[in-house]
Amino acid sequence: MKYQGKLTNWNDEKGFGFVEPNGGGNRAFVHIKAFVRTSRRPMEGDVIVYEPVLESPGKYKATNISLAIDRKAKKHSAPGTRKLGTIVVLAFCALLTAFTLLKILPVQVLLLYLGASLIAFVMYALDKSAAQHNRWRTPESSLHMCALLGGWPGAFYAQNKLRHKSSKASFKRMYWATVVVNLAAFFWLLSESGKQFLALLPI
Incomplete structure (x- = not known):
């Protein structure tokens, strides 16, 4: 009880x-x-x-x-927002996988998102542990930078799995801003100029 x-x-x-x-x-x-x-x-x-x-x-x-x-924050949190975020993450992962299999994007892009997401999850886990044991915290700017560079799917999973940074409104607003910027860059890669850019990279 x-x-x-x-x-x-x-x-x-x-x-x-x-x-x-x-x-x-x-x-x-x-x-x-x-x-x-x-x-x-x-x-x-x-x-x-x-x-x-x-x-x-x-x-x-x-x-x-x-x-x-x-x-109380968990009870009054908007389940619709979390559900929408889950749909966005799953839809993006499905598109990323499909574009990779169809060879529209090089496999390195998929590996970049996987690696960045794994790093993001570890960063969130370490920051939560640091908060609980009064140790040095990971700057929020570092968490946002990792999300911006492709780790946002892993960051979203960490927020909900670990219950860390999931109820701080200012942090969530900045997080979703990084998602929007990253998605814009991702879809730019599908354009002609984006494809030309990828062709210049040593991948």
Whole structure:
């Protein structure tokens, strides 16, 4: 059963504290490693959702912890927007594969998107881990640059799979701007001038 409570006595340097359940009851020990899918590092006074586990008589620890604000953001996020994004990614991947098989585009373009998407997913995963453990973060500009250079399908998958950067409106706007620019460049490659450009490359 999930409970909701307020984070107290939080020691951010050591990454632990306690949670006092709403409505009264046994407080539980909280450790940073027990948090899952958080958009940021927890702070004193945060309301969290957790599952209490009895460790010894009268002593509980919190597991499967999430920030209440993250759960609300997920609940109120626009599912239609995510669904539309999924359609865009799948349609693009299908077109890219078809153009490669039909030899309209060289296979190197497909490999570029695959490689950039893999790099993007790894960058998101490392940044999420860094956010949870208070380590050096990957600059958002680097994430956007990777998306711009062809890693946007992998970035979209990472945002939804890892629940990272998926609810920050300003980041999402910039992300979709990089998608539009990249798609414009992609379809330009299909034009006569784009084909001439590809013919000049050592591929």
